Amino acid sequence: MQERITIGQAAAAAGCKVQTLRYYEQIGLLPHPLRSEGNQRLYRRADVDRLLFIRHARDLGFSLQAVRDLLSLVDQPDQACDAADAIAKTQLVEVEQRIDRLLALKAALEGMIRQCSGGKISDCRVIQALCDEVGRGEVSPRDARR
Amino acid sequence: MQERITIGQAAAAAGCKVQTLRYYEQIGLLPHPLRSEGNQRLYRRADVDRLLFIRHARDLGFSLQAVRDLLSLVDQPDQACDAADAIAKTQLVEVEQRIDRLLALKAALEGMIRQCSGGKISDCRVIQALCDEVGRGEVSPRDARR
DNA sequence: CTAAGACCTACAGTAGCTGTAGGTTCAAGG
DNA sequence: CCTTGAACCTACAGCTACTGTAGGTCTTAG
Numbered sequence: 001m002q003e004r005i006t007i008g009q010a011a012a013a014a015g016c017k018v019q020t021l022r023y024y025e026q027i028g029l030l031p032h033p034l035r036s037e038g039n040q041r042l043y044r045r046a047d048v049d050r051l052l053f054i055r056h057a058r059d060l061g062f063s064l065q066a067v068r069d070l071l072s073l074v075d076q077p078d079q080a081c082d083a084a085d086a087i088a089k090t091q092l093v094e095v096e097q098r099i100d101r102l103l104a105l106k107a108a109l110e111g112m113i114r115q116c117s118g119g120k121i122s123d124c125r126v127i128q129a130l131c132d133e134v135g136r137g138e139v140s141p142r143d144a145r146r
Numbered sequence: 147m148q149e150r151i152t153i154g155q156a157a158a159a160a161g162c163k164v165q166t167l168r169y170y171e172q173i174g175l176l177p178h179p180l181r182s183e184g185n186q187r188l189y190r191r192a193d194v195d196r197l198l199f200i201r202h203a204r205d206l207g208f209s210l211q212a213v214r215d216l217l218s219l220v221d222q223p224d225q226a227c228d229a230a231d232a233i234a235k236t237q238l239v240e241v242e243q244r245i246d247r248l249l250a251l252k253a254a255l256e257g258m259i260r261q262c263s264g265g266k267i268s269d270c271r272v273i274q275a276l277c278d279e280v281g282r283g284e285v286s287p288r289d290a291r292r
Numbered sequence: 293c294t295a296a297g298a299c300c301t302a303c304a305g306t307a308g309c310t311g312t313a314g315g316t317t318c319a320a321g322g
Numbered sequence: 323c324c325t326t327g328a329a330c331c332t333a334c335a336g337c338t339a340c341t342g343t344a345g346g347t348c349t350t351a352g
Contacts, residue, residue, distance in 0.1 A: 008298060018299085019341060027339095038348045040299055049277070056276050061251050064339065070276065073267050081270035085262045088272045092255040099248045102241050105207050109238040116231045124227030126234045127220055130202045131195070154329060164330085165310060173308095184317045186330055210308070293352100300347065306340085316331065322324085 004034075005043040013048055014055045021051065029054055029068065062091055150180075151189040159194055160201045167197065175200055175214065208237055 011018045021041075024030040030050060034042045043051075053074070057067045066087055073084050108129070115125035157164045167187075170176040176196060180188045189197075199220070203213045212233055219230050254275070261271035 006298080017341070020339085022301095023340060036299095036348085038299085040348070053276050058339090060254060060276070061248075070273070073270075074273055076267065081262060081267050081272065084267060084270045084272040085259060088255055088259050088262075092252065092259065095248055095252050095255060099245060099252065102207075102245045102248065106238065106241050106245065108206060109234055109241060113231060113234050113238065116227060116234075124219075124230050126227065126230040127216070130199050130206075130216065152329080163310070166308085168332095169309060182317085182330095184330085186317070204308090296349100296351090298347100298349075301345095303343085305342075307338095309337085311336075312334085314332095316329100318329075319327095321326085 003045060004036075005045075005048060007041045007043070010043045010048050010051060014051045016055060024051070024054060027064070029064070029071065060091070061095060062087075066091065149191060150182075151191075151194060153187045153189070156189045156194050156197060160197045162201060170197070170200060173210070175210070175217065206237070207241060208233075212237065 005013075007018050007021055011021055014021075021030065025032060030047065033047055034044075036042055050071070053071070054067055057070060058064075062070070069087055070084060073081075112126045112129045115129075151159075153164050153167055157167055160167075167176065171178060176193065179190075179193055182188055196217070199217070200213055203216060204210075208216070215233055216230060219227075258272045258275045261275075267273060
């Protein structure tokens with residue numbers, strides 16, 4: 001009665017590569033599935049749901065460690081949901097920081113491009129801007145990297 | 147007359163690790179510097195300027211390949227600056243795409259957090275949202291990953 | 293029965309560093 | 323002059339999150 005889903009079908013359903021499933025299994029995010037007589041993996045609905053959960057979380061920018069934490073919550077559904085909430089909030093803060101950082105980059109790049117004279121490299125503003133050690137305060141060289 | 151700058155001083159000036167300089171040398175972004183009698187690297191101003199250029203570009207989100215391209219332009223300063231302009235524009239497009247993607251993530255995360263009931267995991271909206279295969283159109287699961 | 297395609301394991305490679313082990317050199321203090 | 327400790331050296335392993343490759347096996351349609 002159980003559907004037997006091949007690794008290729010599961011990967012297609014999740015929009016990822018076959019290798020990615022094997023990798024998730026290897027690092028313990030997915031359980032070892034049943035095998036056919038010929039040793040090929042056979043997944044069930046629940047496994048595919050778990051995979052979709054993982055992929056969805058990854059699409060939302062959660063690290064594999066965060067996904068692992070979320071899955072451990074899912075595996076114990078009677079606890080309070082504060083932990084899941086906290087993980088999402090941490091993630092939100094990080095996303096906001098990345099957005100701020102990228103907006104600053106965008107401004108800096110637009111400034112560089114706007115001033116490109118179309119002349120020679122030696123006069124090019126893009127290169128000049130990168131040569132300036134100091135920058136113009138839009139991006140500080142010291143703490144700018146995540 | 148030349149200043150002799152140690153690798154530690156150069157790294158400090160650029161706000162990166164000593165290993166990073168050795169790595170850049172290894173992959174050909176920085177030239178092999180002079181060595182002391184005791185085989186220690188001695189950099190000159192020009193080397194440090196090149197390093198600062200690299201770090202600045204990295205801070206702006208350029209890949210090492212893009213940095214490599216920009217440096218090859220710097221090394222031939224009499225050519226037209228169209229190439230540098232094109233690299234910066236490509237980078238700008240990528241940055242804008244990343245921003246759009248992150249804004250969608252932010253909205254999705256805020257929605258998840260807003261609806262967290264504070265109850266049990268089994269009712270938690272954060273988890274529910276991740277379990278929904280379909281999502282609510284904010285982030286498409288298929289093409290969402292860069 | 294055969295051939296193509298999907299699957300298997302095992303391992304190497306990607307980016308961009310970072311960390312470690314085990315040894316050498318340099319500069320300052322005694 | 324000698325010692326001590328920081329900074330340096332090489333070489334290599336490890337990190338994240340996969341992706342690709344080689345060489346072989348299984349399944350399924352014709």
